[in-house]
Amino acid sequence: MAVDEPASSASMAMVKMASTLILGMLGLVLMRACRVFVWGPRRLRSRLRGQGVGGPPPCHLLLGNIPDIKKIRAEEAQRARECRKDGVLSHAWPSLLFPHLQKWRTQYGPIFMYSAGHIQFLSISDVEMVKELTTYTSLGLGKPSYLSKDRGALLGQGILSSSGSTWAYQRKIIAPELYLDKVKGMVSLMVDSANSLIGSWESRIESSGGTAEIRIDDDLRSLSADIISRACFGSSYSQGKEIFLKLRELQQVMSHGSVGVAGMRYLPTKINRQIWQLDKQIRSTILEVVKARTQASHEKDLLQVILKGANNEGLPSNISADKFIVDNCKNIYFAGHETTAITASWCLMLLAAHPHWQARVRAEVLEIFGGGILDSDKLRGMKTLTMVVHETLRLYPPAVFSIREALEDIKFKGLLIPQGSNIQIPIHIMHQLPEIWGTDASEFKPERFAQGISGACKSVQAYMPFGMGPRTCAGQHFALAELKVILSLILAEFSFSLSPSYHHSPAFRLVVEPGDGVILHMRKV
Structure with a gap:
């Protein structure tokens, strides 16, 4: 029996070493996951909040505001079913399909942030900010990585x-x-x-x-x-x-x-x-x-x-x-x-x-x-x-969002947008803003384009059916x-x-x- 003891001890040592290695690897994976899905998003929100950008706080650690979005959409489901009433067509569908954006814009203003899982969105429907975004040509502003994933x-x-x-x-x-x-x-x-x-x-x-x-x-x-x-x-x-x-x-x-x-x-x-x-x-x-x-x-x-x-x-x-x-x-x-x-x-x-x-x-x-x-x-x-x-x-508009990811820290109109933020311009909201298109913004009136796009609204950058910039x-x-x-x-x-x-x-x-x-x-x- 004494002959087998060294071999047995060596096996136990190898098992212990393997267990330690596996636990170490799991720890690294867990730390990376926390950094990507928890700490990173919190850091982005904190940097934006420090500059006065508001938004709904995430209601779930991993899902962010997704439960909020589903709840708000459920509350609007009946209105969606009544999109056509008494034979009258309603073109105010943005508030029916994306009621959370309308609600949060009213509550927090035209620039606000929210979370869809680990993705942090900075929703921008401020016309002056959109103007700056349309003229930005640096490759530091690209398409979000989640699109290709x-x-x-x-x-x-x-x-x-x-x-x-x-x-x-x-x-x-x-x-x-x-x-x-x-x-x-x-x-x-x-x-x-x-x-x-x-x-x-x-x-x-x-x-x-x-x-x-x-x-x-x-x-x-x-x-x-x-x-x-x-x-x-x-x-x-x-x-x-x-x-x-x-x-x-x-x-x-x-x-x-x-x-x-x-x-x-x-x-x-x-x-x-x-x-x-x-x-x-x-x-x-x-x-x-x-x-x-x-x-x-x-x-x-x-x-x-x-x-x-x-x-x-x-x-x-x-x-x-x-x-x-x-x-x-x-x-x-x-x-x-x-x-x-x-x-x-x-x-x-x-x-x-x-x-x-x-x-x-x-x-x-x-x-x-x-x-x-x-x-x-x-x-x-x-x-x-x-x-x-x-x-x-x-x-x-077929595409309802124009989305960009800040691939580096970028500054627009005095707002520093941290690297990793996803800038979301809601095209459907921009296309029906009464302050840009008039009080009849949700009505079908082709005559508004009689003098071209520049004559149809107060800012040509508010019209973006084919994207921007x-x-x-x-x-x-x-x-x-x-x-x-x-x-x-x-x-x-x-x-x-x-x-x-x-x-x-x-x-x-x-x-x-x-x-x-x-x-x-x-x-x-």
């Missing part, structure tokens, strides 16, 4: 969510392909795609005896998907259909997920498993499209530029070639068709609800278009249509041209009114969309 399956490190040199490189590669001179050459392609939808609706109306009830939003998604596919990727909607459907499904699944809750995205919940599966399928399909492209010759388009950028020596070292391709394709697929289709849906809904404006725009379209060939010059001459589009984007959406010229093509061709061929079955229910699913779709009664002009 909690929303990683949809956005990854693409142009919509990256920061610093990674974003600058992607912008340099992608933006020139969407400049106005390039978009002008895409108008005929947009017209061809839209005419296919027009023909489909004409057949349905004819077979229904002259009038048909059509849910337009799904058809407009398909149309917009076809346009972005053909214009930027050299393929038709039928080839990219799987990608679009999977992205739409991913968007809907992610809208039910939580952002900012520590470690939540790693847990094998039902939602996370769906996200992981969809992400894998979308990535695989995009790479199949890319493989097919590399094996055939094509004219230069956006996909070709992305492929070239992925193999360029200037590609940042923190992103692989495949990830560069997949993430930017997902960003362009999502932003390039979803937001435009939603805006077109809202625009047709508003014109259906305001027949006098529908008649005015149709008269202008028929006068300028006249059944001839629609081109960029004719689109530019449609002033009334442009007013309607601007007003639609004001009342129903150097991060303004690279595809805004493409989106506006596409909207005008779709709307002008539809107005030239059809008149329409709201179906009695239409229920006005704006819903936030990463973007603001018609919750129950847009259903119209349509007939040939």
